[in-house]
Amino acid sequence: MCLGESAGIEKVGVLVVGAGPTGLGAATRINQHGLKDWLLIDQADEAGGLACTDVTPEGFLFDMGGHVIFSHYQYFDELIDAAIGSGPEAWNTLERVSYVWIKDTWVAYPFQNNISALPAADQIKCLTALADAKVANTVAQTKPKNFDEWIMRVMGAGIADLFMRPYNFKVWAVPPSEMQCEWLGERVATVDIDRAISNVINHKEDAGWGPNAVFRFPLEGGTGAIWKGVAKLLPQENQRYGPDCGVTHIDKDSKVVTLRNGKRIQYDALISTIPLDITLRWAGKPELADGLTHSSSHIIGIGIRGQCPHGLKCWLYFPEDNCPFYRTTVFSHYAKKNCPEDSAKLRTLCLGDASAPPDSQAEEGPYWSLMFEVSESYCKPVNMEAVALAGATWPAIVKDTLIGALNTKLISAQDQVVSVYHRRLEHGYPTPSVGRDAVLTEALPFLRQHGIWSRGRFGSYKYEVGNQDHSLMLGVECADNVLFGGKELTLSHPNIVNAKKNTELLYATKTFLQSHN
Template identity: 50%
Template sequence: MSTSQEAQKVDVLVIGAGPTGLGAATRLDQLKSNYLLVDSYDVAGGLAGTDLTEEGFYFDYGGHVIFSHYAYFDDAIHRALPNDDDWYTHRRVSYVRKVGAWVPYPYQNNVSALPVELQVEAIEGLIEASEQRAATPTIKPQNFEEWILRNLGKGIADQFMMNYNFKVWGVPPREMQCKWLGERVSAPSLKLVIKNALVKNSADSNWGPNATFKFPARGGTGAIWKACASHLSPERQRYGAEQGKIEEIHPTRKTVVMADGRQIRYNKLVSTLNVDQLLRLMKHGLEVEKNEDAEKRVKAVEEMQGAVEKGLKFSNTIVLGLGIRGSLPPRIGDKCWLYFPEDDAPFYRATIFSNYAPENCPTASVRLKTIQHADPTIAVQNADEAKEGPYWSLMLEVCQSEQKPVDMDTILAETIKGALATELIKPEDEIVSTYLRRFEYGYPTPSLGRDAALAQVLPRLKEEFGIWSRGRFGSWKYEVGNQDHSFMLGVEAVDSALYGSPEMTLNEPDWVNGRRNVERRLL
């Protein structure tokens, strides 16, 4: 480690300016603490960012919408975007594509939309599962597959849950735990399912915390977090590959070295790095130090690395976008996002991104060339001619994992083909913009070994090293990985570091998800 310049000293260093890091920085700013926020990206937002294509279409880094369990989070985002015209509020209109039909979400509550033979199969499975639970009340499912079969039955498992969840997670449900489920997966009422099947045009589509949601009017989800960062002290933020990127973490000296050689000394560290990346940087820093204490600490880090390697799994997310010329077709209507369990499309979810905010597309007066028709065998006439809109857009998500490989060279063409097969687009539709970006860390998998690994790593980082590893991949808990959760993980980490306060979001997910949390306020 270079000693050519004096290290900057802060009470709390926050690594990463995604929602968790911004939550930590917002709380530190509110408390008027001496802190610094650093991020190797050029702008704030992290995995909750947004890209803009050359043609003027916005696409988020995945399916992000705003709903909240916390008053503090509401205060923060409304301070960031305070005007009524900064937001659109939507009622969720979501479906599952199955055998050519659109089944209202959640699927297990709305099998009435299926052909009669599939309805019978689903209801028989639900009845059998109900009888099995009644006969064996003390048996608890040991993995997600067992939970699906015990709560939803074989019919719904075969029709939807098994294949869909493999498409999302990239691992079979039997390799996932079921403690994470909570508000994430609906366990249906048998009476409700049968009623919906018998009563024509009856559907249950209001389940879940995101039955209504908000979305920014301009700039996509990333606009929220850029605005949130703008309310923090500029001198307490550093961004970019040189000023914001960490090269070494020296945990015994409580010092980090940045890519530009500058050093920062801290008392407490809140890290939103992927926990495996954090441990690699710590080990590297300890090896550089080359002293007896550091050598002892290397062993501790190696033990934590072993726990992470054994117990933590993740999948990559590939986000694709299509900008399309024309008016939004009636078959799409007011749909928000759609689920695809079948093998005729590589994506597990499609979002009608132009429905979230008209400003996600260029205005109709913008003239754009046609790249291709949705059916690539249809020749583009006058390919060099730029024509006016209107425009609409689709955003699609594909999982990539060791057990679910994806060919990056062909995935765009396969996605367009899948959108055709599922009638999201028609053969003659004119595609005027495409987007493709792969995020190596997309979903933190609720694997069978996750909780044991986290129990070996997170408390030890905090107690032995003064490091709070938090966030979507910092604390690796998908059930508290939404934007509101992630933000509050940072807020609560700061209160824990400074005051010893309990971190309820990290440690009691069911508790925070089952109530309105008003203990902290920003405004």
């Protein structure tokens, strides 16, 4: 592809940095409009971004977090079906079965609707505090100032202290008092006090809440297969991958991006999914960057020989301090090919209690797997000291996670662990901090004035539109804005796009998509 050269600088009309869902959405939309002068680059070896999938040497697949497919957009649905196929030949459709492990028992998710599973004393504490909160919220004259105040007003001290406060600290790695509450939307279930009382009296499990009660997952290749498939729909000559494509600096004034290999690319418009805090420092706005908060994520996986003991469970929540992880996904349940074939012969690396196996001779399966998520921040450090485990050296958090899985009865002491995985993501969650919106109100228009559209999970720092469908549409709508001044509904109005499936947000896509089926 000839994009033009001048004084050693490559020139391009639209440069897209990052081949995750947002970058791929932008590139797809630009390509649909027939523009030829664009380039998509990523420092990874293939497309996927934070939605990629890794494979262990033993053949176990692990996503970079608990990704599942549920959508607010027809555009998104049609594109991913074009990428990997549609129907049961390409997808598993699963019903969400989620629980909270607390006080040595499983409580159906969402916790606040299922306090009937708790001991009687805790039920009384939760219901009494819930009634008090309802009264206090009714007479309140102001909105909650932060997430913690929202929890107290909506759920009361009982649910707050048992679950919401400890769990959310484990997820976000900052206290809820440091977070705003405008991001909540469909993310957190509120409580109907009459329903809660009825569930207690009738001993009823009430687990149907939420937009992801039914979700899809690829039959093979994990979540990453979706985005590699989307990339294949695009002209390969407009895409570049690998470490040399990593961006080391953006000069906002000359509109030049410098790559790790020293090459420079000049653009007319830049769609960047680089974390906004990094971009702002390059742009000479460190004071704005300092106003943004993120947590890091540790993804830890174990592959185990035997039959999975957890039935139809999908993902599970852990608010207590007997384990370092806040969420575990029974990843083998999502797709059979997330694990090696049963006939594959693998040796036991360690037992469930982290001890050495009596015999490490390779044996056949079947196999199952668990994927854990651990957060890290300035106020929630993670132990990264090197320790011996499974015949290798791992960060201590990996061994702590294995012991936590034993403590929470996810595995037994005699389970045979045949694969171990760990990856740290510096930018894991964009924190909806109390001061975030003030930063975004200044930062995004500032960059836009210099030809930079910063979009995506971390490009625009809006967790409330950070799912895969949202992220793709942030890119699609951004491309329309770059080319034609189109409105960016997902970026500007999260509550609208999260209110219902937006079949009215139709684009001229069917001809393009059908041509690739």
